[in-house]
Amino acid sequence: MTVRQVVCLVGGLGTRLGPLTRNMPKPLLEVGGRPFLDYLIDEAARFGLQRLLLLAGHSAGEVVRHYAGRVVGGLSIDVIVEQSPLGTAGALANAAAALDPVFFLTNGDSFFGFNWLALVPALERDDWTMHLALARGVGGGRYGRVETREDRVSRFLPKAESELPINAGIYLVRRRILDRIQSVPCSLENDVLPPLASEGQLLGLAAEGTFIDIGVPDDFARSQHAMPAFTRRPAAFLDRDGVINHDDNYVHRPEQIRWIDGAREAIRWLNDAGYYVFAVTNQAGVARGYYGEDDVKSLHGWMQGELQRAGAHIDCFEYCPYHPEGVVERYRRVSEMRKPGPGMILKLQKEWNVEMDGSFMIGDRDIDMQAAAAAGIAGHQFPGGNLLDFVRMRVPAKRRNPSSR
Ligand SMILES: [Mg+2]
Structure with missing residues (x-):
């Protein structure tokens, strides 16, 4: 099976950034002279993916205006708009009709410099529902931590400074995830992932790489030079x-x-x-x-x-x-x-x-x-x-x- 689709969550509110995101979705804020989301789109295109689905909510008009119908490299972009806030998992359920049997899912307001395709070889086995990219070596107390046993996520731990990796917001997902979303609003992080972890349905792959969460003011400032620097490589x-x-x-x-x-x-x-x-x-x-x-x-x-x-x-x-x-x-x-x-x-x-x-x-x-x-x-x-x-x-x-x- 070849993975061709990536779904990106761009509907969040961005309250920590104050007036910057009042009329603008966080992923569209300018970073190094272009919308932050453009860096994610370039990543998806260079990994050979062919269809990007943007799930928009807050200020969805801006997302539609910038991206609907665009083609970047071999990647064509569509937008689905939720009419009321459904939560991250609810947004996915709302897009059910457009989802492939297996797809990548990413947060639109964070970035992890990681080989997404490293998640794909696990498709040879059917004993998991989601495969998570985990970022190692991210300091500070503002992220929840992820405990793994061999290649499986065993549980999620509260925000704390720790040696344990964090959820990097990049997932390979089987469509049957939809069976786990019963009512909306529904949050992926709070309502869907923890029970899947206890059932042994989550794989996790930890790696080191540039991690940026633009919802955090410090990281947003850092991203202005870190993102352009990330794309420059031999x-x-x-x-x-x-x-x-x-x-x-x-x-x-x-x-x-x-x-x-x-x-x-x-x-x-x-x-x-x-x-x-x-x-x-x-x-x-x-x-x-x-x-x-x-x-x-x-x-x-x-x-x-x-x-x-x-x-x-x-x-x-x-x-x-x-x-x-x-x-x-x-x-x-x-x-x-x-x-x-x-x-x-x-x-x-x-x-x-x-x-x-x-x-x-x-x-x-x-x-x-x-x-x-x-x-x-x-x-x-x-x-x-x-x-x-x-x-x-x-x-x-x-x-x-x-x-x-
Ligand atoms: Mg030759």
Whole structure:
């Protein structure tokens, strides 16, 4: 099963922020020059999710005006408005008709820099209803704490300073959660999660990462520089054929893909280490008339689904369909996009907030190394074998995270 949907709770009142949120939903407050919610939307899009459902309440008109019908990357956005405050779980019940069998659920006013897809591999088992992301290392007495036993949440503890992790507000949810919401208003945190924990129906995965709750004035102030800093990161640019999958000549259909050993695991490792991961691939088969751009795109969509099952994703697939000797006229040309040109790398650098210092390319051919050199980044030539082993030997596991404290 592939997870395609994310549901985001944006209906809260934001009383702790005073007049700032009188006529504005908290998630739309400006942070580093853009609405806070935009950072969450970018996260969902880069994880390869396709549909975002915003559950709006307080000042819902603003949410509709800013977001209804928008498309960001491959993510299309819809808004559902509750007519009276229903609570976080009530809002979910109100949206029942629009929910997938499994979906991500996030708070719209907090942010946790975490690989959401790490929650997905647990879908192989059916012995849980919700899988919670837990943030480790968050100090202070203003958060409730979560006690776990192995990978299961055993109970929720009151607000206190503690070594225990906190609920980070990112969940993978099975639709059967709706059976637990009998009457509204109903709060997820107070009415739904504690009984599920006592029944052993909650999994928890703890990780470290930037955690921000903009409902808290201190954190709102901190977010102004922490959020833009979070999105600036180095990137791993991966050639596709010969690095991610075997280069079996013009592969363009899922059944032709033979994954390189350790490729999905290497991508997951790079995701967890905080790199952007991009595929940059010459696809001259388009210019030669062997297949079309639609084939390339649908293959990449399929690969993203396979990666998701391993808890991994590629932030963006960039491909070059051109070739100077192509037979399809509109693709017959010399292009800086085609490796050894650096065009694809430089395009991604411009479109994403890539820090080139610490970025690198992995490819199996000289043209990949030439593209890396022309873009001013390191190139690692992959001789075959296991990609995870190769990546671990050459890439520092911990990159500096400028937004952590
Ligand atoms: Mg190659």
